Amino acid sequence: MKKRVVLTFPKESIEEPITYHLIRDYDLMVNILSAKVDPNEEGKMVIELNGQKEMLHNGMDYLKGLGVTIQALAQDVTWDEQRCIHCTACIPLCPSHALSVDRSQMLVSFNSDRCIVCGLCLKACPYHAIEIRF
């Protein structure tokens, strides 16, 4: 079973080696898609977890026990089709091809399953059509 989640952890748990524990104690494959950890602020990490269902469940409980909030990835990035003018400025910057173009119609679409929440498209979109809400 595979899951992509956004972890937000409070200052107190920043020094906890969570990826180490997820791997060693819960036998999970951890793929860090993006991470921002500042000792003075909250930490944010986008990870993909892959492992047995029960272990995944237990791993999540372990994180919750540390005060870490867990959100499914797809909830966080929104593409506003009404604001998008389909200019394609975001397309070459999207590393996971979550944003793509139907070349016959030159229309942009967004596939949230592919998004790794890197945030590059946010700066690239002149029309504020993409938002990230953690």
Place this chain on the structure above:
Amino acid sequence: MPKTIAEINERIKKGEAVVVTAEEIIDLVDKKGIAQTARDVDVVTTATFGPMCSSGFYFNFGHSKPRIRAHKVWLNNIPAYGGLAAVDAYLGATELPEDDPTNTIYPGTFKYGGAHVIEDLVAGRDVRLKAISYGTDCYPKKEVEAIINLNDMNEAVLFNPRNAYQNYNVGVNLSDKVIYTYMGILQPRMGNANYSSAGQLSPLLNDPFYLTIGIGTRIFLGGGIGYVVWNGTQHNPCALRGENGVPKRGAGTLAVMGDLKQMSPNWLKGVSMTGYGVSMAVGIGIPIPILNEEICQFAAVRDEDIYAPVVDYSSTYPQREPDVIAEVNYSQLKKGSISINGKNIPTGGLSSYARAREIAGTLKEWIQKGDFLLTEKVASLPSVDSGISLKALKEKT
């Protein structure tokens, strides 16, 4: 047999005119040849929708009681130029709030500027007007604030000094760090290439020598009706051209105007270019009357025959060096990648082809319904015989 605009207008009034878009005419010419297509088709509709910085609107907001000779004017905290008559002002699309952090925290976000005020107004939203003055015997008031909307203004006229560029650079970055430009975010070592033209749909690329588009041409502007009123600033008809006559560099431009009260937020949109500033995406559609085979041939131009220069925006462009890295065509650009020196570079657009297509279709409908008649130009734009060359600034002190 050549046609006249008067004859075409007669057919438009009767609902008999044959109108196609600048995409559709390509297929027609393929099937029927130039001569037959020129006979059959009356009008080709062209269009573009992309950021056009040199845009703005002038307005008259009515006299307060007592009167004010508005010396400085703001709409939603964005300064407008008040150096006109008492309650007239001009708001530029790229204007920023005076307290905008700009690029102090690099790259700046430029979330709201003149273009966003214009978008708010055409969307029917209220804006906050503020004006100050020094006070005169005939205009004693020194400060006024009011919530107003587009309907409260006497006139609100979009007047854009430079729009609809005939071709444009493709921006790349040869340096080792990310740069933030008006061509968008450019990744180091040619990580991406950004272009900005509707190519085969773009108005001036379909009439490369301005045979039909001129002063007085009635157009689709921002969702309403407008006019070409002059050549645009930096109009450069003598730029390098291909054998087909189509410019291979930025060349002609148009100054356009129209009643802002008719326009729509779908076709005038505020643009925030990270690290650069604010601009406005403007929707323009221009009809080309197919008066003869030559005009038909030009209007049937296709993406693969329109070349744009690839320019380095990390050094060449800012330093005003002339170097061009390569020339690529719009068919390559729209497929999503170009190849330069064996390297595949993903492309991104700033001009929306999908929206340009929509405008060309809308203008076609307006003409077919008889709602939109063509105008004869009253004067021509300077063309290749003008001898115009772009002047650079001589920094005399």
